[in-house]
Amino acid sequence: MTLIKSISGIRGTIGGRTGSNLTPIDAVKFAAAYGTWLKKDRNKEKYRVVVGRDARISGEMIQELVMNTLIGMGIHVIDLGLSTTPTVEVAVPLEHADGGIILTASHNPKQWNALKLLNSKGEFLNGVEGEKILNYADTEDFDFAEVDDLGQKTINEAYIDIHIDEVLALDLVDVGAIKAAKFKVVVDGVNSTGGIAIPRLLEELGVQAVKLYCTPNGEFPHNPEPLKEHLGDICKLVVEENADFGIVVDPDVDRLAFIDEKGEMFGEEYTLVACADYVLGETKGNTVSNLSSSRALRDITRKHGGEYYAAAVGEVNVVDKMKEVDAVIGGEGNGGIIYPSSHYGRDSLVGTALFLTHLAKLKMSVSALKESYPPYFMSKQKIQLTPELDVDDLLKKIADKYANEDISTIDGVKIDFENHWVHLRKSNTEPIIRIYTEASTQEDADRIANEMIHEIKQVAGI
Structure with missing residues (x-):
């Protein structure tokens, strides 16, 4: 415990x-x-x-x-x-x-x-x-x-309804375009409050919602972190229902992931990429994400003529950086959308409305939208901590070993190589070290992560 x-x-x-x-x-x-x-x-x-x-x-x-x-x-x-x-x-x-x-x-x-x-x-x-x-x-x-x-x-x-009204009033949320698109969407609310808020929002947007695990009783039907390995049920149901896509949120509705019409993950990293692509096409400006987020946001931002900035992991750090560089959108690669025109907090309702507008205006499938973005693949691993492990000393040894590479130590150790990156950090919320990697193929990202885990264990003597 x-x-x-x-x-x-x-x-x-x-x-x-x-x-x-x-x-x-x-x-x-x-x-x-x-x-x-x-x-x-x-x-x-x-x-x-x-x-x-x-x-x-x-x-x-x-x-x-x-x-x-x-x-x-x-x-x-x-x-x-x-x-x-x-x-x-x-x-x-x-x-x-x-x-x-x-x-x-x-x-x-x-x-x-x-x-x-x-x-x-x-x-x-x-x-x-x-x-x-x-x-x-x-x-x-x-x-x-x-x-x-x-x-x-x-x-x-009444505040979930008030919140929905605030989202509908945003300038970049085109309610008419969304209603005209006649979307059908499956919603996995993990039996928490997303099962209340997201279907209500979709109803106001004229979207047909198929509810999956939307009873707010706290009995999570699967691991509530919205990762691919936990989402087999919604991936299957999207195909069975011939839905346009699926929406998955975590229990408190600040993380947002999508499933494409084929029942495949859109990728939680690409939630922010897609929303930023739409916002930057309408409002020129800068973006911010944390060090563990995909390079795809950097690429999309530069395509639109803006500048991308990285912040330490943690919503408060991303928000501080967004204010500093006057970012028009930002967030975290775990599916957290921060849109200052609404408020400075990760918001799956805002993200859902922006994504629906983007899709309605493009008139393309979710899988085709994903194909239009730079292809990056991430591996997210972790090592359980033991009381005797000196994490700070361990990370310093790793940083020293790769001192000739492009290194950031503002939050753990991030090593930027030419074609991939590795980020190691102690979690703020669990007794673990997180190991994030990104490369041009899933096989490379997984291999690099496993190699780094082996290296960490060697250095730590575990």
Whole structure:
């Protein structure tokens, strides 16, 4: 069982002992630390926090603990109930709130949950803010409200619909073109809140939705990370239904993957590439993705006359870089679309609407669209960490070995070779080292990844 404390929040498995897992006591302590930071940072008389959750089984329990802790600190809570990460992000500024908390462990299996923390803009906290919260949690320096000063709770379950209205109002979302295309789409909502939000969005866009695993009961029917090896059911159903394509989201709906009409993966890396291709064709500008994302975004950006920039892995790092270079679109290669005209957060609803518009205007199949993009193939592997392994020293040894190559160490070690790249980094959310490679064929990407895993094990003596 695991508890991971990081600047982006607290993530752990349900049950077990306090301090080693995400127990009710840990949830209360971290919520109190967030409330303490909020009150010291904002320094005002009244405070408001938006709280929502995905559909995982522990969600309601954790949400009640978190909300009542904030209420006990004199903070007013807006309870969105079942929601999505981007929906909470949209709700924070609309509610003029001081922050937000999403109860979700994103792509992790059902035994996991987490508190994702937002600032008053509905964006993830930066490193300095996150460190302050961790310090408050460690010292337990909390000050709770007296009885007459307790906070209150307001329930507002309309925000998924409000979020959809915001998406439909975006200038580059052409509702008329999408309706005219008469698309038929299969949706895998992994029995979480994507099963609520995505079909509602498609209905408003005139798209026929075939629902697969769209009951928000938290019983994930497959590993919830939207990777090829987990998506056999939707790949089969797209072909059986003669659908135009399939849509897959993770439990909190900030990662988006597509299945083409042949039942083949479009590739989660190409979600951002396709959306950026459309946006850049309408709005000239720059793009940003993280170091573990495909070179295809760089190629598409340059084709449209823009500049591509890389950021460290993590949504807050990508957002910071996007603001710095005034990017018109960005995100992460795991299917996360960040479109500033909507908000600075990964949003599968926005990504779906942009992709549908792109497809409707091009009048081409999803497989043909994929063929039009530069062919890159990635391998995503991982090595389980052991307590005695010094990851920083290990990565330094790898960097030293390849010092003559094009190396970035802003986030782990990325080695850019002429025809491929390798990125090694310690995960922020799991006790693993991630090994990402990209090459011109899948065979080469897999071979390079396996060679690097062997090399890492040799260096580490494992």
